[in-house]
Amino acid sequence: MPSIEFSILLHPYHTISPPPSSINIHFQLHFTCEVTATSTHNMKLILNAFFLLAIFMALAISLSATPSEEESSFDFSNNEDEENLDLPWLQSQETTSSLRGANRFLAQKTRAVMTCNKYPRVCRAKGSPGPDCCKKKCVSVLTDRLNCGMCGKKCKYPEICCKGKCVNPMSDKKNCGGCSNKCKKGSACVYGMCSYA
Structure with a gap:
């Protein structure tokens, strides 16, 4: 049987101040281990389990460090595209998993493949928020604050x-309150109401 010898040299004053010159203590330990086929298998x-x-x-x-869908939806950024979302329908449709713990790992977001910059007819479809395409989103330039009259023209x-x-x-006076x-x-528009006084 093969055997392995370990030799460890210990010095009692290794981390403390050096010993007095008259005392010099050294310990030497010898270990002999027999290595068998079962001990290497174990x-x-x-090691595999560890x-x-x-x-x-x-x-x-890593999964607990990634933000969930709920946390990431509260990301406040100054992205102009996100300000363009007046209706909840404009948000991309997404599917969520009913599994609570594996939600972040298994949930897959489905994105719309067809964008209006490549397929302008998408904006004229039934249920679309508007017939015009601005920054890859369907909007109505007649009512959208961020694209009023033309793409990119913002209202104050x-x-x-x-x-x-x-x-x-x-x-x-012509658009009082809405x-x-x-x-x-004869009546004036004050604070969004006709004839306030």
Whole structure:
């Protein structure tokens, strides 16, 4: 049988200050281990189990560190394309898994393959938010605040887009409080209401 010898030299004052010159202590230990076929097989099994455990721990840590769909939906960015979403239908349709723990790992988002920049007829389909294509999204340039009258023309903060023009609904007589809400003759539009006084 093969045998392995280990020799360990221990010095009691290794990390502390050096010993006095009169005392010099050394320990020498000899270990002899007999290696058999069953002990190497057991060692391989233990190493394989430890390796698999390390892989599963790394996978669990990486999955818990990735944001879930709920957390990532609250990402506030100044992306102009995201501001363009006035209707919830404009959001891309996605399927979610009913499995709670594996949701992040198994859920797959389905994206619309057809975009309006390549297929402009998509915007004229039934249920589309608008017939015009701006920045790969279907919009109506008659009512969209970010594309009022033409793609890329934004209305200022208090203004809304009515018939392709930016108007202030707080003071506009023809669009008082909303589009096409005209005030009667002799009344003014104040704070979005006709004849406020």
